[in-house]
Amino acid sequence: xxxxxxxxxxxxxxxxxxxxxxxxxxxxxxxxxxxxxxxxxxxxxxxxxxxxxxxxxxxxxxxxxxxxxxxxxxxxxxxxxxxxxxxxxxxxxxxxxxxxxxxxxxxxxxxxxxxxxxxxxxxxxxxxxxxxxxxxxxxxxxxxxxxxxxxxxxxxxxxxxxxxxxxxxxxxxxxxxxxxxxxxxxxxxxxxxxxxxxxxxxxxxxxxxxx
Amino acid sequence: xxxxxxxxxxxxxxxxxxxxxxxxxxxxxxxxxxxxxxxxxxxxxxxxxxxxxxxxxxxxxxxxxxxxxxxxxxxxxxxxxxxxxxxxxxxxxxxxxxxxxxxxxxxxxxxxxxxxxxxxxxxxxxxxxxxxxxxxxxxxxxxxxxxxxxxxxxxxxxxxxxxxxxxxxxxxxxxxxxxxxxxxxxxxxxxxxxxxxxxxxxxxxxxxxxxxxxxxxxxxxxxxxxxxxxxxxxxxxxxxxxxxxxxxxxxxxxxxxxxxxxxxxxxxxxxxxxxxxxxxxxxxxxxxxxxxxxxxxxxxxxxxxxxxxxxxxxxxxxxxxxxxxxxxxxxxxxxxxxxxxxxxxxxxxxxxxxxxxxxxxxxxxxxxxxxxxxxxxxxxxxxxxxxxxxxxxxxxxxxxxxxxxxxxxxxxxxxxxxxxxxxxxxxxxxxxxxxxxxxxxxxxxxxxxxxxxxxxxxxxxxxxxxxxxxxxxxxxxxxxxxxxxxxxxxxxxxxxxxxxxxxxxxxxxxxxxxxxxxxxxxxxxxxxxxxxxxxxxxxxxxxxxxxxxxxxxxxxxxxxxxxxxxxxxxxxxxxxxxxxxxxxxxxxxxxxxxxxxxxxxxxxxxxxxxxxxxxxxxxxxxxxxxxxxxxxxxxxxxxxxxxxxxxxxxxxxxxxxxxxxxxxxxxxxxxxxxxxxxxxxxxxxxxxxxxxxxxxxxxxxxxxxxxxxxxxxxxxxxxxxxxxxxxxxxxxxxxxx
Numbered sequence: 001x002x003x004x005x006x007x008x009x010x011x012x013x014x015x016x017x018x019x020x021x022x023x024x025x026x027x028x029x030x031x032x033x034x035x036x037x038x039x040x041x042x043x044x045x046x047x048x049x050x051x052x053x054x055x056x057x058x059x060x061x062x063x064x065x066x067x068x069x070x071x072x073x074x075x076x077x078x079x080x081x082x083x084x085x086x087x088x089x090x091x092x093x094x095x096x097x098x099x100x101x102x103x104x105x106x107x108x109x110x111x112x113x114x115x116x117x118x119x120x121x122x123x124x125x126x127x128x129x130x131x132x133x134x135x136x137x138x139x140x141x142x143x144x145x146x147x148x149x150x151x152x153x154x155x156x157x158x159x160x161x162x163x164x165x166x167x168x169x170x171x172x173x174x175x176x177x178x179x180x181x182x183x184x185x186x187x188x189x190x191x192x193x194x195x196x197x198x199x200x201x202x203x204x205x206x207x208x209x210x211x
Numbered sequence: 212x213x214x215x216x217x218x219x220x221x222x223x224x225x226x227x228x229x230x231x232x233x234x235x236x237x238x239x240x241x242x243x244x245x246x247x248x249x250x251x252x253x254x255x256x257x258x259x260x261x262x263x264x265x266x267x268x269x270x271x272x273x274x275x276x277x278x279x280x281x282x283x284x285x286x287x288x289x290x291x292x293x294x295x296x297x298x299x300x301x302x303x304x305x306x307x308x309x310x311x312x313x314x315x316x317x318x319x320x321x322x323x324x325x326x327x328x329x330x331x332x333x334x335x336x337x338x339x340x341x342x343x344x345x346x347x348x349x350x351x352x353x354x355x356x357x358x359x360x361x362x363x364x365x366x367x368x369x370x371x372x373x374x375x376x377x378x379x380x381x382x383x384x385x386x387x388x389x390x391x392x393x394x395x396x397x398x399x400x401x402x403x404x405x406x407x408x409x410x411x412x413x414x415x416x417x418x419x420x421x422x423x424x425x426x427x428x429x430x431x432x433x434x435x436x437x438x439x440x441x442x443x444x445x446x447x448x449x450x451x452x453x454x455x456x457x458x459x460x461x462x463x464x465x466x467x468x469x470x471x472x473x474x475x476x477x478x479x480x481x482x483x484x485x486x487x488x489x490x491x492x493x494x495x496x497x498x499x500x501x502x503x504x505x506x507x508x509x510x511x512x513x514x515x516x517x518x519x520x521x522x523x524x525x526x527x528x529x530x531x532x533x534x535x536x537x538x539x540x541x542x543x544x545x546x547x548x549x550x551x552x553x554x555x556x557x558x559x560x561x562x563x564x565x566x567x568x569x570x571x572x573x574x575x576x577x578x579x580x581x582x583x584x585x586x587x588x589x590x591x592x593x594x595x596x597x598x599x600x601x602x603x604x605x606x607x608x609x610x611x612x613x614x615x616x617x618x619x620x621x622x623x624x625x626x627x628x629x630x631x632x633x634x635x636x637x638x639x640x641x642x643x644x645x646x647x648x649x650x651x652x653x654x655x656x657x658x659x660x661x662x663x664x665x666x667x668x669x670x671x672x673x674x675x676x677x678x679x680x681x682x683x684x685x686x687x688x689x690x691x692x693x694x695x696x697x698x699x700x701x702x703x704x705x706x707x708x709x710x711x712x713x714x715x716x717x718x719x720x721x722x723x724x725x726x727x728x729x730x731x732x733x734x735x736x737x738x739x740x741x742x743x744x745x746x747x748x749x750x751x752x753x754x755x756x757x758x759x760x761x762x763x764x765x766x767x768x769x770x771x772x773x774x775x776x777x778x779x780x781x782x783x784x785x786x787x788x789x790x791x792x793x794x795x796x797x798x799x800x801x802x803x804x805x806x807x808x809x810x811x812x813x814x815x816x817x818x819x820x821x822x823x824x825x826x827x828x829x830x831x832x833x834x835x836x837x838x839x840x841x842x843x844x845x846x847x848x849x850x851x852x853x854x855x856x857x858x859x860x861x862x863x864x865x866x867x868x869x870x871x872x873x874x875x876x877x878x879x880x881x882x883x884x885x886x887x888x889x890x891x892x893x894x895x896x897x898x899x900x901x902x903x904x905x906x907x908x909x910x911x912x913x914x915x916x917x918x919x920x921x922x923x924x925x926x927x928x929x930x931x932x933x934x935x936x937x938x939x940x941x942x943x944x945x946x947x948x
Contacts, residue, residue: 182277
């Protein structure tokens with residue numbers, strides 16, 4: 001992510017050619033992500049059907065959104081989704097670093113160039129780094145963990161439900177009518193979630209920098 | 212779904228500011244939803260002082276949304292809030308802005324497609340347009356991995372013949388390749404219906420674009436030139452559009468036009484003009500006379516030239532040549548000449564009007580023969596060359612007028628038979644005036660002096676005098692001049708150098724009534740001419756209390772502005788001044804305070820009248836701009852001279868109230884679908900304060916920078932925070948020889 005700026009804003013400011021490129025990346029990434037998500041889902045016990053579990057499974061959200069055709073456009077993705085993705089990316093870079101260091105046994109850190117998606121750690125990830133690579137099974141596991149962790153940061157279940165709905169691609173109006181709240185309240189709460197997650201992401205970036 | 216099931220506020224300890232505000236808003240919303248009275252003030256009191264402003268905005272937004280009133284009620288709400296919470300006026304403005312942008316469809320952009328649908332192998336992503344006769348989708352072409360537009364006309368009962376013709380015409384359209392024509396990739400059949408696949412251009416159609424954008428004449432000409440080029444390309448391939456109109460032109464992000472539905476208009480139409488069997492529906496505003504008279508088969512490239520003429524007309528004037536109910540418009544298209552664009556807005560360049568009217572000729576033979584000819588003329592105009600199209604002669608105009616009004620022609624003929632030679636001449640002279648729309652006007656000074664007069668028509672849109680259209684009266688006063696009805700800046704100059712610049716209105720006495728002010732009053736004389744109120748030219752001493760803003764230069768502003776300099780009042784017009792001028796106190800209207808030093812609150816026309824009476828006039832907003840620029844010059848000069856004093860411009864600009872200007876330029880979006888905007892002729896620009904200042908709510912220090920704030924106010928409004936101050940030109944702006 002370009003530092004604290006929201007990816008959505010960044011996407012909105014892309015010129016036609018750049019946006020085309022971003023869309024192409026996304027078009028390639030999306031089916032792979034969903035395929036991966038589906039196969040992961042098949043392995044997971046049926047607990048995802050549990051309605052009580054608000055944070056649910058982010059894959060389920062992805063599949064729901066994909067089935068409803070909500071995922072096709074880069075611009076349709078809310079900040080929350082990009083924040084989640086960026087957070088996951090940071091964590092996987094972190095993991096690869098630590099594993100590599102352990103394997104080598106000497107605590108030496110691999111040169112940056114050897115790590116895909118690594119160079120953006122402190123300066124913010126580029127779009128290419130965010131969705132340029134096919135998601136690995138490990139990535140999916142981290143995505144799931146990050147999803148749960150980020151949801152856990154939120155104050156209450158209502159905020160979690162809003163975050164999940166937004167990641168599934170629902171509009172503010174749709175979420176408002178679902179929860180019987182004003183659209184202004186949904187906007188206000190989304191901003192609250194964005195702020196919380198952005199703080200977390202900046203923290204993760206700093207942490208990575210200091211390692 | 213209800214909220215009961217939610218485990219709310221799991222973590223009450225260590226809540227952040229935004230959490231606290233969020234929770235307070237939730238309680239507030241809960242209260243409102245359950246029909247209880249929720250006291251906004253109590254919520255504010257309960258929260259920390261530092262969080263109140265933020266909470267206030269949020270509560271107001273929730274309150275407005277939940278109560279879901281119409282816009283007018285909101286204005287009232289807003290004012291009530293304002294009177295209850297004057298300390299939050301800034302936050303209230305913010306809330307109003309946010310509320311408006313939310314209402315204007317910010318949420319639309321995140322609207323996902325309602326269903327996942329396919330046509331052919333295309334995935335429909337987002338419905339971007341829907342009309343009675345079909346839908347337009349943004350879609351994905353998974354094979355070529357590109358975004359495309361898919362149009363699905365709701366065509367009923369397609370026969371095999373129709374289908375073949377559709378496919379044939381689609382193939383012809385697909386041959387077109389021009390940067391200003393949206394390429395058709397394919398046409399096809401999906402079950403019982405047909406579809407058209409074309410490139411997707413991200414943008415608004417010209418109709419919507421015009422609501423937000425106001426093209427200059429130059430931009431209008433350039434836009435039409437590009438469209439004419441594109442039309443010509445298609446015509447050369449044997450494809451005629453037949454239904455060119457703003458909704459068929461897409462403006463991309465760079466402001467470039469792209470024509471859509473080429474040759475497929477009757478299939479892809481949004482349902483507002485024609486159905487498949489040629490039956491007319493909706494507005495025919497862009498239809499050519501040959502189409503309107505039912506000879507659609509005669510439509511050829513000149514039909515498109517006509518439609519382009521209508522678009523040019525609309526870009527220039529903001530409305531179509533003929534508007535109203537379809538039957539009447541159709542009749543007018545066939546039988547009536549359009550009003551010349553310059554009759555609507557006088558600032559339109561004459562050559563551009565000529566091009567427009569040539570494209571709008573009833574008879575195709577008289578139009579540009581090709582779109583290219585029109586493009587060439589527009590190009591010549593843009594390059595500053597003389598154009599090829601010719602204006603119709605006066606004789607030709609009279610003939611056309613006569614043909615439209617047979618009764619009038621019969622009257623002239625009868626008149627010739629009945630009257631003597633002198634009578635005929637007089638009659639014809641009057642008819643000439645009537646044809647040109649001129650009105651004989653007489654004007655003099657008080658006391659009677661030998662003054663020379665210049666009449667500068669005011670531009671309808673900006674309210675600025677049009678320097679290139681000044682009419683100079685022959686001889687000295689009393690003078691008689693023939694003028695077109697409208698508003699004028701009248702400059703009266705005496706031999707000893709004294710002068711006055713006043714406003715006068717030349718009426719069309721058949722349809723207008725005289726108003727109460729010098730600049731709206733008139734009297735009809737027995738001979739049919741109009742007597743305007745006399746002009747009282749002030750002494751040189753009128754400027755003795757004013758500051759001088761020397762040679763501010765035109766600062767890249769339009770010609771005829773304040774090149775030579777300006778005398779300006781150093782204070783707002785006060786009750787004391789009013790008392791001295793009129794010998795009575797000003798009308799007690801909406802002033803929030805009174806006293807000799809308090810400024811006078813009057814409506815714009817009264818301010819203009821007072822200024823004239825005082826030997827001065829109201830400034831235009833351009834003059835405020837110039838003074839503002841001049842202030843910077845003055846300050847740097849003062850600094851280098853080690854001078855701490857207040858400069859002339861700063862004295863003129865510093866005020867704690869908003870001030871009337873003579874400038875109009877207040878356009879508002881039209882409620883009628885036919886025209887994109889209307890000139891709000893009854894509004895005047897107020898500088899030096901936003902709405903709250905004019906309402907007298909905020910009393911800010913006398914800050915000269917506040918002159919940058921600008922708002923349009925109905926000219927008849929008297930507002931507690933809205934005064935005026937006067938200026939006077941250093942020398943008359945227009946002098947007759």
